[in-house]
Amino acid sequence: xxxxxxxxxxxxxxxxxxxxxxxxxxxxxxxxxxxxxxxxxxxxxxxxxxxxxxxxxxxxxxxxxxxxxxxxxxxxxxxxxxxxxxxxxxxxxxxxxxxxxxxxxxxxxxxxxxxxxxxxxxxxxxxxxxxxxxxxxxxxxxxxxxxxxxxxxxxxxxxxxxxxxxxxxxxxxxxxxxxxxxxxxxxxxxxxxxxxxxxxxxxxxxxxxxxxxxxxxxxxxxxxxxxxxxxxxxxxxxxxxxxxxxxxxxxxxxxxxxxxxxxxxxxxxxxxxxxxxxxxxxxxxxxxxxxxxxxxxxxxxxxxxxxxxxxxxxxxxxxxxxx
Amino acid sequence: xxxxxxxxxxxxxxxxxxxxxxxxxxxxxxxxxxxxxxxxxxxxxxxxxxxxxxxxxxxxxxxxxxxxxxxxxxxxxxxxxxxxxxxxxxxxxxxxxxxxxxxxxxxxxxxxxxxxxxxxxxxxxxxxxxxxxxxxxxxxxxxxxxxxxxxxxxxxxxxxxxxxxxxxxxxxxxxxxxxxxxxxxxxxxxxxxxxxxxxxxxxxxxxxxxxxxxxxxxxxxxxxxxxxxxxxxxxxxxxxxxxxxxxxxxxxxxxxxxxxxxxxxxxxxxxxxxxxxxxxxxxxxxxxxxxxxxxxxxxxxxxxxxxxxxxxxxxxxxxxxxxxxxxxxxxxxxxxxxxxxxxxxxxxxxxxxxxxxxxxxxxxxxxxxxxxxxxxxxxxxxxxxxxxxxxxxxxxxxxxxxxxxxxxxxxxxxxxxxxxxxxxxxxxxxxxxxxxxxxxxxxxxxxxxxxxxxxxx
Numbered sequence: 050x051x052x053x054x055x056x057x058x059x060x061x062x063x064x065x066x067x068x069x070x071x072x073x074x075x076x077x078x079x080x081x082x083x084x085x086x087x088x089x090x091x092x093x094x095x096x097x098x099x100x101x102x103x104x105x106x107x108x109x110x111x112x113x114x115x116x117x118x119x120x121x122x123x124x125x126x127x128x129x130x131x132x133x134x135x136x137x138x139x140x141x142x143x144x145x146x147x148x149x150x151x152x153x154x155x156x157x158x159x160x161x162x163x164x165x166x167x168x169x170x171x172x173x174x175x176x177x178x179x180x181x182x183x184x185x186x187x188x189x190x191x192x193x194x195x196x197x198x199x200x201x202x203x204x205x206x207x208x209x210x211x212x213x214x215x216x217x218x219x220x221x222x223x224x225x226x227x228x229x230x231x232x233x234x235x236x237x238x239x240x241x242x243x244x245x246x247x248x249x250x251x252x253x254x255x256x257x258x259x260x261x262x263x264x265x266x267x268x269x270x271x272x273x274x275x276x277x278x279x280x281x282x283x284x285x286x287x288x289x290x291x292x293x294x295x296x297x298x299x300x301x302x303x304x305x306x307x308x309x310x311x312x313x314x315x316x317x318x319x320x321x322x323x324x325x326x327x328x329x330x331x332x333x334x335x336x337x338x339x340x341x342x343x344x345x346x347x348x349x350x351x352x353x354x355x356x357x358x359x360x361x362x363x364x365x366x367x368x369x370x371x372x
Numbered sequence: 373x374x375x376x377x378x379x380x381x382x383x384x385x386x387x388x389x390x391x392x393x394x395x396x397x398x399x400x401x402x403x404x405x406x407x408x409x410x411x412x413x414x415x416x417x418x419x420x421x422x423x424x425x426x427x428x429x430x431x432x433x434x435x436x437x438x439x440x441x442x443x444x445x446x447x448x449x450x451x452x453x454x455x456x457x458x459x460x461x462x463x464x465x466x467x468x469x470x471x472x473x474x475x476x477x478x479x480x481x482x483x484x485x486x487x488x489x490x491x492x493x494x495x496x497x498x499x500x501x502x503x504x505x506x507x508x509x510x511x512x513x514x515x516x517x518x519x520x521x522x523x524x525x526x527x528x529x530x531x532x533x534x535x536x537x538x539x540x541x542x543x544x545x546x547x548x549x550x551x552x553x554x555x556x557x558x559x560x561x562x563x564x565x566x567x568x569x570x571x572x573x574x575x576x577x578x579x580x581x582x583x584x585x586x587x588x589x590x591x592x593x594x595x596x597x598x599x600x601x602x603x604x605x606x607x608x609x610x611x612x613x614x615x616x617x618x619x620x621x622x623x624x625x626x627x628x629x630x631x632x633x634x635x636x637x638x639x640x641x642x643x644x645x646x647x648x649x650x651x652x653x654x655x656x657x658x659x660x661x662x663x664x665x666x667x668x669x670x671x672x673x674x675x676x677x678x679x680x681x682x683x684x685x686x687x688x689x690x691x692x693x694x695x696x697x698x699x700x701x702x703x704x705x706x707x708x709x710x711x712x713x714x715x716x717x718x719x720x721x722x723x724x725x726x727x728x729x730x731x732x733x734x735x736x737x738x739x740x741x742x743x744x745x746x747x748x749x750x751x752x753x754x755x756x757x758x759x760x761x762x763x764x765x766x767x768x769x770x771x772x773x774x775x776x777x778x779x780x781x782x783x784x785x786x787x788x789x790x791x792x793x794x795x796x797x798x799x800x801x802x803x804x805x806x807x808x809x810x811x812x813x814x815x816x817x818x819x820x821x822x823x824x825x826x827x828x829x
Contacts, residue, residue, distance in 0.1 A: 255724040281723045283685075290678060291685055291721060323724040365677040366717045366732030370668030371704065 070231065071101060071222035071239045072246065073353035078256045080119075080126065080221055080247045082336045085135030085214035091300035092130070093275045093336025097211040098158035099245045102148055102350075103224045104202045105191040106236040112188035114228045115141055115169075115207060118221040120184045123175030128217030128247075128334050133175035135214025141169040141186050142206040147195035153206060154348050156243040156340045165195060165206060172212065185228045202237075217336065219247050242348040243340040248279070250333045252324035259317040259355035260341045262286075262309055267344045269318070270306045273297045274338035280325040286313045290362045291321075297337075317355040387784050388618055390651035393638075395440055395448050401433065401646035404466035404523070404576070404627040405638040408473065411441040412638065413454055414648060415465035437465045437478060455506040460484035463494065466576070466627065471528035474501050477512070479522040494522040496535060513558050514551065522546075523576045523627070533558065534577035534585075544571035548587055567610040568603050576627040582782070586616065588626040598624035600639065604796030606827065611796050619651070633658070634782045655784055656776050656805045661818035665741050670706040673698075675717055675732060687720040707738045740766050744775075744806045744819045754797055754828040760790045762804055767817060773809035778802065780823075794825040 072078035081101075084094035105113060119126050122135040140163065147153065147165025155162060169186040173179060186207075194203030207222065223231045224239065244258050262269065273282060276297040284292045288310045297303035320339065324331065341349045393412075395402055401417030416438040436459050438451040453459060460480060467478035476499050482491035496512035512533075515521060521537040531553045536546040539561070547569040549561035563569060564577075570591020575598075578586040586602045592613045594601075599620040601613040619625055623643045630637035636652040673690050681688075681701050688701040693714055698705060707713060717732035745764040752758045762775050777785040779792045780800035794800065801820050808814040 253725060255726060283721075283723060290682065291723075293685070293723075321724055323721075326723075326725055361728070361731070363677060364675055364717060364719065364732040366674065366715070366734055367676050368671045368673050368715060368734050368736050371670050371672050372666070 069103065069222075069224035069233055069237050069239050069353070071224075071353050073239075075355065075359050076257050076259070076353060077249075077254060078246045078258070079249055080219035081209070082217060082219055082245050082247045083137055083209045083211050084128075084217045084336075085122070085130075085137070085211035087135075087213065088130060088211065088215035088217065089300070091275065092128070092215075092217065093338070094211070094217070094245055095274045095302075095338050096157050098208065099241070099243070100153065100158075100162065100206055100208045101222060101239055101241045103194075103205045103207065103222075104200055104238045104240070105194060105205070105224075105234060106202050107191075107196060109191055109234060109236065111191075111226050111234075113191055113234065114185050114187035114189070114225050115205065116183045116185045116223045116225055116228075116231065118183050118223070119179065119181050120171075120218075120220055121173045121176040121179040122214070122216045122218040124177065124180035126181065126219045128219065128336075130215040130217070133214075133216055135216035135218065136172050136174045136212050137218045137220075138170065138172045138208075138210050138212050139184075139186070140167055140208045140210075141189070142166060142208070143168050143189065143193040143195060143203075145195055147206045148204040149195060149197065154242050156348060158208075158210065163208060166193075168193060168205075173218075183223070183231075185225075187228060217247075217334075239353045240350040242350060243338060244351050245338045246336070248322060248324065248335040248337060250331065250335075252280070252326055252328060252331045254324070256322040257359075258320045258322075258339060258351045259353075259359070260320065260349050260351050261317050261356045262313050262315070262349075264314045265343070266309050266314065266349070268306050268308055269349070270304060270342045270346075271320070272302055272304045272340050272342075274302050275300055276303070276322075276337050277332055277335055278325075279328075279332045279335050280323045281321075283321040283323065285319040285321060285362060286310070286360045287316055287363050288312045289318075316357045317352065317360050319355070319360045387653045387655040387786075388651045389654065390619070390639075390649045391446070393448060393648040393650050394446055395648070396450050399645075401435070402648045403435075403640040403642075403646040405640070405648045406467070406469060406629055407631075407638075408439060408469060409441075411439060411448065412648070413437060413439050413467060413469065414451075415467070416451060417646065434461060435463050435465050437467055457506050457509065458499065466523050468524045468526045470526055470530040475499075475526065475530045476501070476506060477524040477526050477533065479524065482517055488517060491517050493517060493520040496521050496524055496533075514561055520546070525577045525579060527579065532579075534564075534579060535561075536573075536575040536577065537561065539563075543569045545573035545590070546575050548574050548577045548585075565610060567612060570613075573598075578627075578629050580630055581632045584782075585610070586628045586630070588624075588628075589613070595620065595622065598626055598642075600625045600628050604798070606797045614795055653784075655778070656807045656816050658778060658803055658805055658818050659816065661803045661805075661820040662743070664745055664819045664821055665743060667740055669708075669738065670704065671736070672702065672704055673715060673717075674702040685721060685723050687722060689718045689720070691716045691718060707736075710738050710740045712737050742767055742770075744804045744817050746802075746804045746819070746821070748802065748821070748823065751824045751826060752794065753826045754795060755793055756828075758792050758794070758823070760792070760802070760804075762788050762806075765806065767806065770806075770815075770817070771809040773807040773814065776805040776807060778805070797825045797827045799823070800825055 086097040123133040142165035144166030150164030152160035152162045153164045191203045194205045226232045278298045294305040295303045403415050405412040405414040415435045417433045417435045437454045439454045440451040441449040462481035462484045469476045479494040482488035495515040499506040500508045523536045525534040533551045548564045551558045551561045572590035574589045576588040583605045584602045588598045600616040603613050604611045626640040628639040690698045713736040715734040716730040718729050720727040746762040748760045775788050777790045803820045805818045
């Protein structure tokens with residue numbers, strides 16, 4: 050645990066973010082994804098649960114709101130399985146152990162993953178009132194989150210669980226200073242230890258997620274679920290031009306381990322998800338789950354606003370005269 | 373005062389001017405000068421009228437060693453006896469001195485010693501300069517009263533002695549010999565061979581730093597009684613003696629000494645009397661010549677960070693001045709002309725079908741180098757004509773007064789083109805100097821190139 054806190058400390062100091070849409074613009078991910086707990090895992094969700102953490106700088110004193118876009122399971126965005134019969138529960142947690150509890154940082158909803166103080170909760174079924182609309186939790190006093198020195202911030206946790214049915218709920222978050230519109234908070238960020246999301250149907254789109262590589266990371270184990278072999282997953286960093294990792298297929302996990310280059314430490318990786326080009330029958334509504342662990346099997350955070358910015362490979366060009 | 377400008381074959385010129393030294397010694401004989409301090413040491417012959425009883429066998433007066441200080445460009449102070457300790461009533465000199473001016477070698481008549489009062493032969497002696505005086509006068513260990521040894525020349529370090537002697541081993545009259553100082557003694561003199569020594573008298577050796585041996589000879593087809601000749605040395609062997617045309621006259625010409633850079637020196641001419649001549653050159657001074665730099669128009673444009681180039685996932689492209697697109701991770705490009713070029717490097721990811729533009733960029737000012745430039749063969753044989761051409765010189769905003777050539781063998785020429793024949797093999801440094809056409813403190817640009825001169829077939 051101590052090691053983990055040290056890891057987080059190093060990134061909290063370095064990072065200044067401004068936007069808290071989840072997914073973020075740089076990620077180019079349409080929506081987060083959670084299926085009802087009666088769905089087949091082959092449809093893309095391995096555990097019907099997703100936890101996201103919101104980080105608010107301790108000096109920020111205004112009230113905050115956590116907003117959910119299209120929280121219901123029905124309508125155009127969500128994925129129907131037969132008929133709409135699913136419910137999703139959104140819960141907001143703050144207070145002690147909200148993040149510091151080990152189970153809260155795990156990838157599966159087991160143990161005390163709902164640690165902390167439940168501050169708000171709402172269950173959504175099929176409801177046109179919330180279709181393509183924002184639902185707002187809050188206001189919350191930032192101090193109601195779990196304060197952690199290592200972040201120098203307050204942390205809130207939002208868990209979305211599919212509690213019934215087999216439909217897929219596609220949604221987005223935004224942490225705002227307003228309950229009626231999305232206004233970003235300077236210095237805030239959002240992160241998750243497992244990312245469950247919906248891919249674009251347009252195969253020209255490339256989605257990104259950005260795990261942070263702290264200074265103690267030696268190897269990174271990348272796990273992806275149900276990618277359906279629909280293209281490539283490429284790891285890019287300042288020192289890595291583009292490395293393909295094995296991709297999962299229908300209803301399975303695929304794992305790969307890559308060795309961290311010294312210069313990659315304290316920077317972010319860019320996991321690029323490129324759908325297969327030229328496919329006459331492109332896969333639609335492809336959902337994927339991704340997590341990464343270090344050499345200690347500890348989960349590593351994906352930040353929606355990448356620490357250190359979006360990593361770009363550092364090319365070096367020269368022009369040398371020849372005879 | 374005499375000014376002469378002589379030319380050699382093929383238009384190559386020496387650019388030397390020479391003039392008699394204006395020493396206040398009218399009526400005296402002056403000969404065998406060597407540079408010393410701020411002037412020269414030379415041999416001064418007293419007028420016959422001053423010492424009628426003491427003359428050489430040929431009736432010439434006896435001599436002493438004098439020093440004259442140079443006072444101005446063409447004026448000289450009154451000569452003074454170099455040292456009383458070196459003076460005798462008979463013939464003293466010629467002489468030679470080491471580079472550090474601590475050791476002198478000079479010739480003297482045997483008859484200066486009472487035991488040899490009837491011997492008019494010359495011998496060599498050494499003296500050391502200590503406490504402002506020439507002391508420790510001692511004889512050259514190979515002196516022989518039966519023979520004359522004279523006109524010495526010491527190498528700058530004082531370890532090698534060249535001289536003329538009429539030994540039995542001579543090829544005729546006086547020959548030039550060499551002796552080396554080893555283990556605290558001088559080696560047995562060695563005749564320098566028939567490339568240097570003729571069947572007549574050969575005197576006044578002077579070994580230039582270039583390796584050329586200059587000397588005076590009645591042989592080798594001299595047109596006067598004595599002419600000045602030189603021999604090149606190639607890999608230890610002396611080559612045929614060649615006359616130093618520009619200094620030879622119908623009179624006798626002797627005792628040439630020359631600065632390391634060939635720009636000035638002295639010699640002696642005997643017309644009615646013996647006179648010292650100073651020669652110099654108005655050739656532009658060569659300062660810091662540089663090798664000719666190659667204009668670089670062709671470049672390798674290269675991305676340098678990748679150990680492995682992945683063409684399966686990526687395509688690469690160079691863009692020059694935002695107009696010319698050249699595919700490739702590493703490309704060769706020849707820039708058409710001088711100018712400022714902006715290079716950018718784009719990478720296309722075939723998997724994501726995305727292109728990162730300008731991931732690397734360079735500003736490359738391509739300039740033609742401002743410098744004198746000449747072309748010539750790299751290698752030539754002795755006596756072959758070598759042509760030089762400075763047409764590729766690029767010196768904008770530099771008004772050119774003239775093109776001057778130094779062929780590295782003491783010969784020079786002027787003109788945008790030049791030709792030259794080398795008379796000896798070896799590595800020669802050819803220098804092209806371009807003189808600026810302005811009145812005050814003109815600037816000179818100089819470049820050099822080494823060429824190889826091979827022996828003739």
